[in-house]
Amino acid sequence: MCTVTYIPTLDGFYFTSSRDEKASRATIPPMKHRIDGIDLIYPKDEIAGGTWIAAGYNGRTACLLNGAFHNHVKQKSYRRSRGLILLESFKHKSMYEFSNVVNLNGVEPFTIISLIHLPGITSEFTEFRWDGTSKHLRQLDIRKSQIWSSATLYNSKIQLQRTALFEDWIKKFKDVNGRNILAFHSTKHGLNVSHDIIMKGEDDLMTLSISQLHFNNGNVVFKYYDILNDKAYVTGL
Template sequence: MCTVTYIPTLDGFYFTSSRDEKASRATIPPTQYQVDGIDLIYPKDEIAGGTWIAADYNGRTACLLNGAFHNHAKQKSYTRSRGLVLLESFKHKSIHEFSNVVYLNDVEPFTMISLIHLPGIRSEFTEFRWDGTSKHLRRLDICKSQIWSSATLYSSEIQLQRTAVFKEWIAKFKDVDGRNILAFHSRKHGLDTSHDIIMKGEDDLMTLSISQLHFKNGNLVFRYYDILNDKVHVTEL
């Protein structure tokens, strides 16, 4: 929800998402659900019912971060959860189609990273931002490692620092696997405690879990690391 990395490999990719949230906010570990007739797997936020990372059984994945480009002034209430908007995107053939038709008035700003990866057929790697007024869609390079940080928690300056840390780590580890990507997400890198990759801020805010989607040779594995309760959940799709 608050730090997402994408790392391509010779035979697939890794999507890894850290959830920075208040420890009191309850979460259901990844479970298989059927949403509008589509089989999905995702961890669920108990309060809003949505999610920040999900995958279907065809190699399609999506991650969501709070905020668009900058921190925003929150409204007293919103009509729909951003996490439910992410689930809605799976009903559409492409994010381009979804972005054209989805109604987002009174939805809080967000950034959604989506990868539709159908080997031998097509791939669509996109970044979709809603800033509260306008939609912004751009195509991403599927061959390039990238990091995103939530605009609601991390200023533009801090995001640049986190990106520099990620680039330095990528340069050091030419051959990555799920374990050392997890190590990147689960340790400190010399930044301020409230700004580091694994963070701890005020009001019980901290990195609660790390979700990792690993696509390899047509197979998808969902690993969920519950940091708060020291548990690991692994599901093969």
């Protein structure tokens, strides 16, 4: 939930998300869930019951990052998990609709990257940020490779360094494939160990897993790499 990349291809795209979290935080590998009549596939956080990345059988995917624009002062408790907010967004036809109606009072700041994609049609690619006070929604360029880093772990200077690493990588690997982008997410790139793409910080904080959604001509493959336990899962939609 702390590093997300989007890479378009001729026939679809790659969404890849690294989860930087305490090693003690238990996770259930991705599987199919049905929520209010909507079929989704996602890994599940055992504590809060939500997720940081999910794909719907209706051609939609969404990724969550902690924080909005800057690090915030954490409250003792919050009304609802951000991972559950991500799942709730799938009940709505678009992020525009969702952002207008969702009640985020008492919810910790977050960023959601959402893409609605059907074969031959891309109807919506958005970035939705909640800073604890206001909602911010903007349309994204479907043709542009992009990276996002969690504002709670990486300040603006570090985010720029990570963006530069990603842009250099894109230039180097013009023929992008899933293996290459997974290598980007799972490799040390020379930054401080607590700031690198695969990171290890204080209090047992580290990159625990990498999730990847590959959309290709209407087919979807969900790859999940449990780094801590050295296990891999591959599921098709």
